[in-house]
Amino acid sequence: MSKQIEPIVTNDDGDHQPPIQSVPKRPWKSYIWDTFDKSPEERKFLFKLDAGMLTFTCLGYFIRFLDQANLNNAFVSGMKEDLNMLGNQYNYAQTLWTVGYIIGEIPSNLVLTKIRPSIWIPTLELIWSVLTICTCRVTSVNQLYALRFFIGLAEAGFFPGVMYMLGSWYGKNELGKRSVIFHVSGALATMFSGYLMTAVIGLGGRLGHRGWQWLFIMDGVISLPVAVSSFFFLPDLPHNTRVFYLNKDDLALAEQRIKSFGRAKREGFSKEKLRKIFSRWHIWVFPLMAVFGGGASGVGQPFFAFYLKQSKNPKYTLAQINNYPTTQAAVMVVAELTYAWIADGPLNGKRWPVMLFAATLSPVFWISLLVWNIPEWWRWFCYITLQQVIALVPLNLIWANEVCSDDNEERALVVAVINTIQYAQSAWLQLLIWKQTDSPRYKKGFPTAIAFSFVVIGIIFLIRHLAKREAEQKKSQRDQIESDSGVVSSSNASEVAVEPGKSG
Structure with a gap:
């Protein structure tokens, strides 16, 4: 190796970073993309890993989110009338999907600690792709309910x-x-679904299918090749991958890297392991961000599309109803990428400052929509821009991934619990405060979103405090161990001191 990978410790926010004495000044190119300041070997390894794993996980999330967005677009493009969907039956269909999602999340992530991801995840993709195609054949709301659950x-x-x-x-x-990048592929799917619905409307009547039915058929045509390809391109985990594009040198480098990051290997679940996980604050506090963050963002709710569909002056066309809301996804993509680049680059891995900024903007938009009697241009701006707060979802999961890095099983469980809780709260919120019959003013939804936004701000400060305290405790323990073992003494302390003028 031409470049030694240094061991990782934690900073005062619980994030992982190299020891002070080993931190060189970062070249400006590394703020654009992190491989620019790495050795040729590591740069080549990351290029292959990104080309394989990142590409096919993004494609997989694209097709998963395409299905979810397609239901919204199908509903406002003829499905409602063809299936005679009344009252809040759209919400019930969404809720049954959420119930299935909640039931499956934690068991699925625990399965990943036993079964190769390259087998389990593509199998799931195949199943949902086939079921999505079957949606084009539903003739009643009850059939739609059953399919959405599975x-x-x-x-x-x-x-x-x-x-x-x-x-x-x-x-x-x-x-x-x-x-x-992985998360915004879902937002891109939301945009694509609107344009796809506009394109397939012209197929209405072909082979006896309506336009919204062709939407689900085309969804399946796109999804199945991605699912099959994922069997060959997903690389499992560093210690057991067998993917074709990583050679022995790559695997050795991967093992060296995960040791330097402090990533723990598999140990398996036991009573003692579970007792340890549930005695730490991680599994109790990180999910709070999901509970209140989901309510603060109104994630998954087609506010804008419903507002456009019910508008009388002016009355918008079907193409406009499908296309205009795609601007929300565009804002989401830009916001998430911007926040991630700032956190990884200038903030050197700190997540909370950009999360706090996103959370602070959120109540401004919700309060404006609650007032309602506002200029039309500002209403549109609020509808389009409020989606920036969804950046809290991946940033919270990244933060949890890093704080829990010293326990593989805890990391898998906490990530699954966070996402499960997020969807669990959306299941009851959309029936209680985001009823389709209450659109577009949502007199319960908007005030709830405002309250949740302020709670989210408090949770960000709480996580930062707990992570900082935990990092200080770990540092104190390490210092005590080194002191007891005589690793660091006054005779060699000067060797690890930071040179004057050098950044820590």
């Missing part, structure tokens, strides 16, 4: 499973950008 069950393991995989391969200054 699709949610199949899709449950993908997102938390991939976040667990990414946390197993990438380090502090790498994980944020890649996790967010």
